[in-house]
Amino acid sequence: xxxxIHYINQxxxxxxxxDLADYEPEIRTGTVGCTQIxxxxxxxxxxxxxxxxxxxxxxxxxxEALARILAMLEGREFDIFxxxxxxxxxxxxxxxxxxxxxxxxxxGVPVITSMNEENPGVELFHKDMFIFRGGNRATFMKQDMGKxxxxxxxxxxxxxxxxxxxxxxxxxxxxxxxxxxxxxxxPVMAADRVVDMMIAKLRGEPxxxxxxMPALDRVPVAPAVKDLRKVRLALVTSGxxxxxxxxDRIQSCSATKWxxxxxxxxxxxxxxxxxxxxxxxxxxxxxxxxxxxxVPLDAIRAYQREGRIGxxxxxxxTTVGTGTTQGEAARMGREIxxxxxxxxxxxxVLTAT
Amino acid sequence: xxxxxxxxxxxxxxxMVPTVSVPYPLGNPQLRPExxxxxxxxxxxxxxxxxxxxxxxxxxxPVKI
Numbered sequence: 001x002x003x004x005i006h007y008i009n010q011x012x013x014x015x016x017x018x019d020l021a022d023y024e025p026e027i028r029t030g031t032v033g034c035t036q037i038x039x040x041x042x043x044x045x046x047x048x049x050x051x052x053x054x055x056x057x058x059x060x061x062x063x064e065a066l067a068r069i070l071a072m073l074e075g076r077e078f079d080i081f082x083x084x085x086x087x088x089x090x091x092x093x094x095x096x097x098x099x100x101x102x103x104x105x106x107x108g109v110p111v112i113t114s115m116n117e118e119n120p121g122v123e124l125f126h127k128d129m130f131i132f133r134g135g136n137r138a139t140f141m142k143q144d145m146g147k148x149x150x151x152x153x154x155x156x157x158x159x160x161x162x163x164x165x166x167x168x169x170x171x172x173x174x175x176x177x178x179x180x181x182x183x184x185x186x187p188v189m190a191a192d193r194v195v196d197m198m199i200a201k202l203r204g205e206p207x208x209x210x211x212x213m214p215a216l217d218r219v220p221v222a223p224a225v226k227d228l229r230k231v232r233l234a235l236v237t238s239g240x241x242x243x244x245x246x247x248d249r250i251q252s253c254s255a256t257k258w259x260x261x262x263x264x265x266x267x268x269x270x271x272x273x274x275x276x277x278x279x280x281x282x283x284x285x286x287x288x289x290x291x292x293x294x295v296p297l298d299a300i301r302a303y304q305r306e307g308r309i310g311x312x313x314x315x316x317x318t319t320v321g322t323g324t325t326q327g328e329a330a331r332m333g334r335e336i337x338x339x340x341x342x343x344x345x346x347x348x349v350l351t352a353t
Numbered sequence: 354x355x356x357x358x359x360x361x362x363x364x365x366x367x368x369m370v371p372t373v374s375v376p377y378p379l380g381n382p383q384l385r386p387e388x389x390x391x392x393x394x395x396x397x398x399x400x401x402x403x404x405x406x407x408x409x410x411x412x413x414x415p416v417k418i
Contacts, residue, residue: 286377293380299397352355
């Protein structure tokens with residue numbers, strides 16, 4: 001039986017929700033919360049300790065969190081390190097990646113985690129570790145944990161590992177030479193495979209390249225604004241600030257809507273409780289106390305009075321960026337940008353939470 | 354303006370100004386109100402400066418407060 005240590009956040013560690021996202025890292029003997037599922041599914045690997053850390057603690061005090069977690073692991077025996085599953089939770093995904101990377105570098109053990117393909121943690125860490133393809137929400141817990149347990153068992157037994165697509169993790173960008181027969185495929189010579197691909201391509205049939213190129217979504221840097229006193233500037237946010245009634249019913253999570261609201265009369269910035277946040281991904285206490293901590297309209301007005309900037313658009317533009325798919329975010333981004341162009345806005349300050 | 358600048362970089366943001374935290378990007382309940390205001394005013398000013406700055410690649414603009 002191999003020993004594993006499992007990293008989870010405050011929510012899955014049953015410490016609490018967003019209000020406890022600043023929870024300091026701690027290690028507990030045995031299993032906590034979702035860790036039990038792993039032990040019930042794995043046959044040759046057992047979680048002996050669980051590390052719990054709040055997502056905000058890891059995001060805002062990363063170096064300290066990692067140092068404290070590595071100190072907790074000092075002198076402990078373990079063969080595998082597991083984190084998550086993180087589903088589509090962005091901060092949790094980044095945390096799992098950061099912890100796994102640090103543990104792998106220090107202890108040299110296999111590190112495995114699970115995330116949804118939309119989780120930004122995949123892009124950040126897929127080259128450094130095994131990240132298994134996971135569901136987009138916690139209802140996939142048992143399935144995702146099952147994949148981690150099955151793979152951990154295979155590692156424990158020292159079995160030969162298959163290519164990423166067959167194992168079910170995101171490709172790490174490492175290429176191995178293999179004989180197809182050894183991985184259970186029909187042995188077809190490379191020259192035949194490439195000609196088959198070419199014929200399929202010419203016929204408009206589906207085919208799968210053996211050398212996929214990474215797709216990067218990059219936009220050129222916009223040229224600098226010459227003089228902010230002479231252009232119209234707008235404020236945009238994914239932090240969920242809305243008028244108290246949330247008139248357009250923008251969703252608190254997995255948003256598909258955005259809104260624009262008149263701020264022309266707000267000469268001193270946002271006021272509470274007339275404005276508040278509906279974002280379900282962070283503790284709203286401070287944003288509800290003073291929405292300017294999320295969208296700094298009060299500071300923008302001060303710069304306007306001082307003559308540092310000229311016109312501020314009559315509207316601000318807002319949505320919620322938690323659980324929001326990249327597809328929806330891209331669509332809303334295009335729509336907001338089109339609106340900004342139409343209103344002759346030439347400069348934008350966007351705040352993200 | 355965002356807290357998780359490493360994620361912002363990954364998804365392709367070109368000009369980034371670091372903020373304080375996820376629940377209060379431009380605030381800090383541990384500061385006195387006048388200090389909290391100074392922080393927000395300063396970082397928003399860095400964002401304005403960033404808009405007027407030409408950069409050749411993804412850039413994180415440093416903040417002092």
